[in-house]
Amino acid sequence: MATEANADALVLSDDPRHPANLIPELCRNFYQLGWVTGTGGGISIRVGDKVFIAPSGVQKERMLPIHIFVLPFPQAAPSPHTDRVFLRRPALNLKESACTPLFWNAFDLRDAGSCIHTHSQNAVMATLLWPGPTFTISHQEMIKGVRIGGIGRTLSYLDTLEMPIIENTPNEEDLKDSMAEAMKRYPDAAGVLVRRHGVYVWGPDWEKAKTQAECLDYLFEIGVKMKLAGLPTVGLF
Amino acid sequence: MATEANADALVLSDDPRHPANLIPELCRNFYQLGWVTGTGGGISIRVGDKVFIAPSGVQKERMLPIHIFVLPFPQAAPSPHTDRVFLRRPALNLKESACTPLFWNAFDLRDAGSCIHTHSQNAVMATLLWPGPTFTISHQEMIKGVRIGGIGRTLSYLDTLEMPIIENTPNEEDLKDSMAEAMKRYPDAAGVLVRRHGVYVWGPDWEKAKTQAECLDYLFEIGVKMKLAGLPTVGLF
Amino acid sequence: MATEANADALVLSDDPRHPANLIPELCRNFYQLGWVTGTGGGISIRVGDKVFIAPSGVQKERMLPIHIFVLPFPQAAPSPHTDRVFLRRPALNLKESACTPLFWNAFDLRDAGSCIHTHSQNAVMATLLWPGPTFTISHQEMIKGVRIGGIGRTLSYLDTLEMPIIENTPNEEDLKDSMAEAMKRYPDAAGVLVRRHGVYVWGPDWEKAKTQAECLDYLFEIGVKMKLAGLPTVGLF
């Protein structure tokens, strides 16, 4: 690990678009959207060989750049014999986000530049009203904002959006394998829903990840409204 | 096209009411209303012989004046042999809004000074619960905020509001002809709904366009609530 | 009317609690609550012998102190032979709020210090789901925030709230008589609902009027939710 002063330099910047400035700003945005209340959810940003991650259990709308963890990329998952490697840890009694292994799936398996996790009630209601293994919706303009696999070209209005839903586990870290499996089984999906929990969405960079998170949340919301109104969500009627 | 410096002068102003300042400010407002999430939707403003338009695919709540396109008005639609003409293009890798031909319908056919496009879920739900060619509602105070044809005198409380609904197309540009046709068939309508997509609303200037967009969105929202509650939306009961 | 400079002094103040500063600030607040979209609704404040009123048809969230009208109180209603009297008119092409005669009811009949008008959808839905002459609800903590007649002591948790609903008219001014009649028939009511339109609420001063407007809007909202869920709104169950 770098010296402490060097390490702090990794998160202190006058540039509002520096990841350590963006993460707190975006978390305030997500708090307003109801995505990260109760310290849940968050966003990670990868720029080249560095990953910026928020701490676990902090109020997302009150986070500061000095709270941000920086990790080298790539790195293998920690094991009983190896610890996770950090370039910078906050000088506070903080632990990195419990979502870290899940964010890593997006970096490893999709070469994502950013991954967002929300506890949006729209996502959770979608997983309750779609009891099967996927959420599906078609013929909505907002489908055009979603990318194939989260990182490729955008979908067409004529495509049906299909998002895998995995079952929740008591420990967030334990979602890592089933999320990875869902990503392999549904290579075109831009995210993974977690039943009774929320959603993980990624993109090539933070702007595209955020755009997709908004489009998908919109689609969960309108899908739930349609389902509750007795309207089919796939196909024209 | 003007020299670059001259062109930038078209969007740089200390006046908060300059269109290049207003568009980003209004887009932040619309983002709060849930109208332009996921980079969707937007607003264009025409002042005399100049049209100010936002770029395509940018986060609407983070837009800046330097992102704005300026186009001369009038001008013919681009064709295989002619390009769209610009007075100013942002010095960034940006494309003008895909809504441009639709905004132009409002300028050409209604002499509008501003046109707003939203992906509001109230508009989309209205197009799903009104499966026919129009959305209709009567006996609501907010009808009085809507102008005949979007630019004439305001409706009376005793008037029934009727808004055409056109079918969505895979490419936004391809809505141009059906939107124009709907505007001709429903000359009194202040906007055009696009099924499973959103709404286009216009007015003589940006203030009146925004007022109408708010009144219409309110009417879509309460219309949807009434329909879901089993209440008729036209006529007294 | 005072000279123009003297008249402007009536609305220019460094005190954030001056009515001409409060009205724009509160209107921004009400816009966020969805009460005054599309230029609808507003608030008037009376301090002693002066009444401060917003203009008609302006965007409520963008209003400025210089837009405010000041009127002497008391004064008789304008007639074919007499005009309304002003102490100050904005030096712009503005007209006083169409709610002015309705606000005056609250000043004349209840000695109110402030009157608020909203187009809140909670109020409108309440008038649609309560088709009779009153909205009623009981056994809600928020009833305790409502004052008898809008200006007296607050209600008890054991009191049933009853609010008259009058029928809407094409011209807002024409509500004056039926609103006054409802105020006389229901002397304990803190406001008057207008079917398919909104609500008028008043109080001894702007703070108490706003508190009551919030409590009543809360009660309309939860009343509508209860009704739609099939729950009775009066009595325990």
Add this chain to the structure above:
Amino acid sequence: MATEANADALVLSDDPRHPANLIPELCRNFYQLGWVTGTGGGISIRVGDKVFIAPSGVQKERMLPIHIFVLPFPQAAPSPHTDRVFLRRPALNLKESACTPLFWNAFDLRDAGSCIHTHSQNAVMATLLWPGPTFTISHQEMIKGVRIGGIGRTLSYLDTLEMPIIENTPNEEDLKDSMAEAMKRYPDAAGVLVRRHGVYVWGPDWEKAKTQAECLDYLFEIGVKMKLAGLPTVGLF
């Protein structure tokens, strides 16, 4: 009581994390969430032997540090023969929050460092749709944000959340005994719902109390949505 100048020093601080600064800031936050409209609800913070409490009946989103009461802790409940003791009273015509005895339950019975009271409609709807003595929900990720008894370790995803519901009384102070009784009967509960009124939630400090208030409000909201959609809220389906 201290001299007035000394007393004011108890609420005047440049530190944004001083309780007298935090309470107004958090109340603005809660107002945005719809928890404290109409002057209802609030938050108290205890730091060591001092308790900071907001006044009764003030607009929570406009509160200032100078409005805050400071009380010594511990102290016995006031009786016919003894008054409540204060270290500082605002130099205004204000009374301490009517919730004070209820906040004290959390301090006395749970050694809480903060207690939050909201009138959230999610809480009230939960008390209406769960007519029995408790609200229960299971298999929701957000359960993991709630602590046993409000102050112990956090619940597991596999735990069922159970919150007691007490009946409302005309005077808020009269809830003291039934709240205390519910806290003793349900020692694991992080808060107490009050039917047709709202909820009291506490934690070891203001951050943990706020986190729990957000998690619980989320659970009330999604529980109500599930119930209205005909879904069971306890157990998998």
